[in-house]
Amino acid sequence: MQDQILIEMKGVQKWYGGYQALRNVDLTVRKGEKIVVCGPSGSGKSTLIRCINRLEAIQQGSIVVNGHRLDDSIKAIDVVRQDVGMVFQSFNLFPHMTVLQNCTLAPIRARRVSKTEAEAIARKYLERVRIGDQAEKYPAQLSGGQQQRVAIARALCMQPKVMLFDEPTSALDPEMVKEVLDTMIGLANDGMTMICVTHEMGFARQVADRVIFMAEGQIIEEGAPDAFFRNPKHARTRQFLGEILAHH
């Protein structure tokens, strides 16, 4: 169903000690939606998506993922993390494990899948991110772009309902950005629900259903990419877009 709600954040407030990182954030994500989050550094983009899989706890408001309300119980956190995959800026592959082991560990441990089955699933997704021939290598033997594609495959092996991306191409050499973006575009075309923190505006135009602009812990503006880029309503958004486009 196109209109089934997968993520619903309401009135979310998040503090780091005395510093408020999220101010009254509301966000609804429907099944199959692709959302791009942008905004200046320190505006709370990472915090926003890290709250969705409870890498960060919130102090006020509510987050419901696929019908499960996130609270402090281990059970709720477990259920939500099963549904949510995440890709980090710095890849965070497990360096002491082969690519294949990186991909099979969580299905074996958290989903209780057999090793054979986990490896079959892993090889399928490694093929899908076009890296099937590297399965026996260690992460350090791969390029940055290849590592990030492994990280995407690793998350997919848990068969999540939503994928969160936190600036997945920011740590990459320019010539490797495209291969990762192409992988993400492929994923989007397959119907995956995605929230991507990124400043790749070409990617946003191509796949996003909505673009969200954040500043100082708030969602300042959101809209379809066409309207968002052509006709931003807020001065803060215009200023940010000007800076981004000047850099690219």
Place this chain on the structure above:
Amino acid sequence: MTPHFGLPEFGFLLRGLQWTVLLTLVAFAGGCTAGLAIALLRTCGHKGVEWITRIYIGVFQGTPLLLQLFVVYYGLALTGLKLDAFVAVAIGFTVNASAFLGEIWRGAIQAVPRGQTEAAMALGLHYSSRMRDIVLPQAIRISLPATIGYLVQLIKGTSLAAIVGFIELARAGQIVSNQTFQPLLVFGVVGAMYFILCWPLSWWGSRMEARLALASQR
């Protein structure tokens, strides 16, 4: 008549060496087990538990080992628990080793990048799997040079056990030396025995360290 340093005396030193090795192995094995528990408790995220383990480590690192051996040997005797000298020093060294190894591994656990734990949590892995599969394998690698270094210190440090009457290598050397009046020869042999135990370990430790330094450059 004074005996010369001959085969029987050498045999006596060898038996001392055996006890040194045995004491080291027991203390190291016990220290590793308890030290792992200490390191895990010290990093568990629960403030109270972390404080208690911090105090434990502080007490055993902050007081002389000699004093700790006295407490175990004489102190427990006062409570009516008369321990065999080996058992007493084995307990003393184990407890002491657990504090030092616990602190070494605490540092190593915290040196594993935070992103590793976060990636594991995002994948839905529980604490036990995060530790066993992700953090500890990397922490052990990081801590290997320091752990081996501690093992070398432990081998040499077991000579303190002589103080409560336990005859290990150094004490055996002293006895033989007193009998033969050939201290240079006897302690030369004793020194060579310690060296043969410790040097390969030290060498292995520095090789590990060099390898780790190389790996972290990449």
